[in-house]
Amino acid sequence: MSTAAWVANEAVEWSADARFAIYYAPSRASAWWRAGSEWLAGDAETGVAYTPPQPEALSRPLNELTHAPRRYGWHGTLVAPFRLADGVGAGHVLAESRRWAQTQQPFALQLEAATLGDFVALRPASAAGDLAIRELAANALRTLHPLRAAPTAQDLARRLAAPLTERQRALLVEWGYPYVFDEFRFHMTLSSSLDAADERAALVAWWQKRIPELGPLRVDGAALFVEPAPGAPFVLWQRLPFQTAGVEQQ
Known part of the structure; x- marks a missing residue:
């Protein structure tokens, strides 16, 4: 069984194994979209390839440090990737996603670069911003969860084998993902897992200088x-535009 859809005005066939996700992505016209797409060497919307910048403090090419996030495109997760429930098609997901988006109000988010574990990411720079984006993600998950296929026993067993807290295990069983609601932490990933602390520090420093410009x-x-x-x-x-309204700073 396959899922028919439209991409770039052309009909395509997605297999039943295709996964869908609701991500935050900066608007196409924004400097943030270009900056992130260049960093990851490609535009996930158009497929255009870019030559990424090269922070001077790095001893190896940036491309070698961004392999993992490059596959996912420039984004911040709101609803993690999921397969579709029986009887749900791509058009249904799109329609429900658009309806959800039109109930949301825009806001502006201050960001900072930070090391999260052994990778580097952008994250909200204030508690108010963190709360605003967490509430947005929770609202999206509640709205679209009925479209999600239940995880297979194999997928569930694999995830439950990871080092999770009891709260995260409960969220995984109920919602299909352990890092939702109070466990959700919005971030826009900038690197693969990096063992070298000096490489992580170089990426953080580069972005901390870039953020004020953006x-x-x-x-x-x-x-x-x-x-x-x-x-x-x-x-x-x-893309799923929100309501047209004034933008509140967070």
Whole structure:
């Protein structure tokens, strides 16, 4: 069984193994979208390749440090990738996602670069911003959860074998993912897992200088991403604009 959809105005066939995700992605016209796409060497919406910048403090090419996030495209997760429930098609997901997006209000988010474990990411710079984006993600998850296929016994066993807290295990069983609601931490990943502390520090320093030039991140929409087949790069299929309104700073 396959899922028919439209990408770049052309009909495509996605297998039943395709996964969908609701991500935050900066608007196409924003400097933030170009900066992140260049960093990851490609635009997940158009497929255009870029030559990434090269922070002077690095001793090896940036491409070698960004392999993992490059597959997912420039984004921050709101609803983690999921397969569709029986009887649910790509068009249904798109329609429900668009309806959800039109109930949301834009806001602006201040960001900072930080080391999260052994990788580098952008994250909200204030408690108010962290709460605003967490509430957005929770609202999206509650709305779209009925479209998600229940995890297979194999997937569930694999995830439950990871070092999770009891709260995270309960969330995984109920919602299909352990890092939701109070366990959710919004971030935009900038690197693969890096053992070298000096490399992590170099990436943080580069972005801390770049953030003031880019300004606050305008959260005025989300995006529906698709992994067409297991292990394939994610593509930005459709953008999901929020209501047109003033932007509140967080």
